[in-house]
Each structure stands twice: as C-alpha cells, then as structure tokens.
Amino acid sequence: MDASSAFKDCLPTSPETLLDKLTSLDISFTTHTHPPLRTVEDAKAFRGDLPGDLPGAHIKNLYLRDRKKRNFLVVAQEDRQIDLKSLGGQIGSDRLSFGSADRLFEMLGVRPGAVSPFTLINDPDHKVQLILDADLVGQSCLYAHPLVNDMTLGLSGADLLRFTAYTGHQPQLLSFA
Numbered sequence: 001m002d003a004s005s006a007f008k009d010c011l012p013t014s015p016e017t018l019l020d021k022l023t024s025l026d027i028s029f030t031t032h033t034h035p036p037l038r039t040v041e042d043a044k045a046f047r048g049d050l051p052g053d054l055p056g057a058h059i060k061n062l063y064l065r066d067r068k069k070r071n072f073l074v075v076a077q078e079d080r081q082i083d084l085k086s087l088g089g090q091i092g093s094d095r096l097s098f099g100s101a102d103r104l105f106e107m108l109g110v111r112p113g114a115v116s117p118f119t120l121i122n123d124p125d126h127k128v129q130l131i132l133d134a135d136l137v138g139q140s141c142l143y144a145h146p147l148v149n150d151m152t153l154g155l156s157g158a159d160l161l162r163f164t165a166y167t168g169h170q171p172q173l174l175s176f177a
Helices: 005-010 015-024 040-047 084-090 101-108 117-122 157-167
Strands: 030-033 057-066 071-077 096-098 128-133 142-144 151-155 172-174
Touching (some): 015 151, 071 117, 084 096, 117 128, 142 157
Parallel strands (some): 071 128
Antiparallel strands (some): 057 096
C-alpha cells in the first residue's frame, strides 16, 4: 500500500491541513521531503546518504490492539527493543498484536508506513491510547511523518506534547531502556 503524498487526497486529514494546524498552535517545525520511507531500516538507509545526518531523535511507531479490542499507538526511539509481552503488562493490557492496515486507516486515517503521533489528529473520539517513550519528551528535535511517508517533520518533544494535548490524547510515558 502506498502511503506517499501521491495519495494524500484519500486521507481524512491532508499533510497541508496538519501543517496549518501546527502553525496555528505556534508549534515550530522543519520539513524534509524524501522518497517514501516505510520502515526504520528504510529511513536509516536513506539518512546514511545525507551529509551530516539529521541530528535529533528518530522514532518508530507501532499501532497495536489487544484482545479487548483496545487500540494503542506506541511511539519510541527508533532503536528501542520493544517486547510486546512485557509491554502488555506495563500498560495493563493482555496480549498485544499489530493492528491490520484496514483498522489502522479506520482508527488513525493513514496507511502502513505513515504512522506517527500526528495521526492522533484523526482520532477525535480518543479510541487510541498513546504510549510515549519518556526519553522523547526532553528531545530538542525529533522526527515524524506528517500523515504521509515521503515527508518528515522535525519538532521538539515539548511541541509534540503540545500537539497531543491539542488532540486530547494524554500520553502514558514509559521507559523502554
């Protein structure tokens, strides 16, 4: 499934609408365009060709569901090892598994490869619980896709928290160390 800007008109919220919202919230960000990057490995390979790399925290995002049909968005530093069995215990959930592409689109309005904390703009009913790597909060710069996977935004951890507060999602902070 293509999650690039070529299909942004099929999304419930366009990247441009998201950028306008960030601007109206007085959230500073940088924008980077690049080829579609679906995985952490894709992103690392692409960044490997950039002079000087992009300083800051790069993230990974996992859309998960449990047996009780509760939905979770886990946002962590890209190199964190996340054991789904132990994570379930940490967040008070039973067995966790990855949500389907259809359910991802239904709940967060994006396709696989474009999941990020910005997708919470598409969850006004708060059906998805945000689990956030506590180490991201203090970052001066972290990077996330703005609803498509051929763009990346850089913003501070504090500004990410301002955005999630705007969406009404209170993150559960976890240490994954």
